[in-house]
Amino acid sequence: MDTLKLKEAKDMLADDYGNLYIYKNKDFSFTKYDSLGKQIGKMMLTVPYKVQTVQNPLNVPLFSENAQEMKFVDxxxxxxxxxxxKQKFGFIRMAYAEDLQQLWLLDDSTKRLIQYNFRNDTTINSYPFDISFEDLLDLLVYENKIYILTRKSVSVYTLKFEKLYETPVNNGKRFRRENDTILVVANNSILKYVPEKGMVTIFEDQDAQIVDKNILSYFEIKGNKLYLYSLEKVKKTDLPKEPETQPEVKPNSTEKPIEHIEEKEKAKSEGKSSDNTLEKLIEEASDVQATVVEKLIN
Known part of the structure; x- marks a missing residue:
């Protein structure tokens, strides 16, 4: 892609069709490009927005804490x-679109997590959720578990505000869910949440400016250039190498086993006989070829 398109990118997302979305803080622009770098669409926003996900390119949700609103774009x-x-709630710190009907809202003024059906404008549930929202970066709710990403950590809670897990994570930006897998996209790495092990790094490049992934590839911007990595190749390089088996070292011996000498002599004689046979075949082939040529001339 043109380096000018990537130079001032604050964030990048890739959908499963290979389209790229570039967000720039400088002018609050959100631009979509196809896999060949051709511009498909562009939004000039008046305040900062957080793009939740582009996995469904037909319905992309964006949330603005400053404007206290959520947009859906095609x-x-x-x-x-x-x-x-603003008209219905207090101060919403973070919003998560679960599907095309429901939102999960973290209301900082009432310290509650609200399940809201925006299609018919009704509040389904409301849960006490008294945590500090100051360093909050992202929110995800899946299978009655709440995933909270802050500037320093990732936490997992139940809907009853019981903490199930917490671990430090640096430079995190947002969550990404792929079926049952919860991922954390950071500045230069992507981590996967494994319940038995915690957060496991599945992609990392310390020199990268921005990273992301879709179902086919890992993406990164490095040196104002866009790089793609195959998921399979990255998996193979991450696999630990099997220890090489060392050959068994036998003690030195000055004696030459008789059977080895006999085998060598036999091999030599077989080699000579095979050489003689080969010479005879070549001579016979030459005679036949000469006879054929002579007949053709005559």
């Missing part, structure tokens, strides 16, 4: 719907 980045939270 495959050409045209606005489909806008939700204004």
């Amino acid at each position: 495959q050409n980045l045209n606005e489909i719907q806008k939700l204004d939270f």
Whole structure:
């Protein structure tokens, strides 16, 4: 891609069709490019927005804490719907679109997690959730578990506000869910949450400016250039190498076993006989070839 398109990128996302989405803080622009670098759509936003996910390119959710609203845009980045939270709630610190009907909202003023159906404008559930929202970066709710990403850690809670897991994570930016797998996209690495092991790094490049992934590849911007890595190749390089088996060292011996000498002599004689046979075949082939040529001339 043109380096000018990547130079001032604050964030990059890739959908499963290979389209790229570039967000720039400088002018609050959100631009979509196809896999060949051709611009498909562009939004000029007036305040900062956080792009939740582009996995469904037909319905991309964006949340603005400053504007206290959420937008949904289509495959050409045209606005489909806008939700204004100021009229109905207190101060929403973070919003997560679970599907095309429901949102999960963290209300900082009431310290509650709200399950909200925006299609029919009804609150389904409300749960006490008294945590500090100051360093909050992202929120994800899946199978009755709440995933919280802050500037320093990742935490997992139940809907009853019981902490199940917490671990330090540096430079995290957002969550990504692939079926049952929960991923954390950081500045230069991607981590996967494994319940038995915790957070496991599946991709990392310390020199990368921005990283992301879709179902086919890992993406990174490094040196204002875009790089793609095959998932399979990265998996293979991450696999631990099997220890090489050392050959058994036998003690030195000055004696030559008789059977080895006999085998060598036999091999020599067989080699000579095979050489003689080969010479005879070559001579016979030459005679035949000469006879054929002579007949053709005559």
